[in-house]
Amino acid sequence: MELHPTGRSPLRCPHCGEACPGYDTRRRAWRNLDAWGYKTFLVCSVPQVRCPEDGVVTIRVPWAEGRSRYTARFEAEVIAWLPKGSERQGGRRADAAQLERGGRNHASFRRRHRYVTVVSNPETGHVLHVAPGRGRDVLTAFYEGLGEKCRAAVESVSMDMWAP
Numbered sequence: 001m002e003l004h005p006t007g008r009s010p011l012r013c014p015h016c017g018e019a020c021p022g023y024d025t026r027r028r029a030w031r032n033l034d035a036w037g038y039k040t041f042l043v044c045s046v047p048q049v050r051c052p053e054d055g056v057v058t059i060r061v062p063w064a065e066g067r068s069r070y071t072a073r074f075e076a077e078v079i080a081w082l083p084k085g086s087e088r089q090g091g092r093r094a095d096a097a098q099l100e101r102g103g104r105n106h107a108s109f110r111r112r113h114r115y116v117t118v119v120s121n122p123e124t125g126h127v128l129h130v131a132p133g134r135g136r137d138v139l140t141a142f143y144e145g146l147g148e149k150c151r152a153a154v155e156s157v158s159m160d161m162w163a164p
Contacts, residue, residue: 001032003044013051014060020049023056030064032071042071079116117142122158 010019025045032040048058063071070078115134119142120127131138143151 001040001042003042011047011049011059013049013054014057015054016051018051018053020051023048023050026058030069030071031074032063033073033077 011022012018013020025047027043027045029041029043032042034040042063044061046058046061048056050056060066063073065072065075068075115132117129117131117134117138118127119129119139129142131142
């Protein structure tokens, strides 16, 4: 699907918000939700502005965040699917061998502070658990659900420096 800017709104710098003169356009494509079983992409020549403070920058588009190559709706669907896919994929609980070393990370969706926590084995790349949220309760529920044998097999855990 090709999108064409209407030119009705003044162009603004995405960093400082100042109205700026147009400079050029940059052709970009974003993966969107499938339509009738076909992969769908949004394609647009996105205007760039020349800002006195920030230089030449590409304006923001309402359907995607920053440099993402996916639309916000596509990202939302994937994030909503992650916990379900994780359950189906691992219908069985992780065994002790998978849990000797674990990694935990969280990701925010579109700067709205809606997070998912991902527990994985960094050596194999296998995702062991995905759950909404990023608090201590998310990890507590994961570890309590493992059972004593699996918990005893954990040798190390790596994670970012957020409080939990």
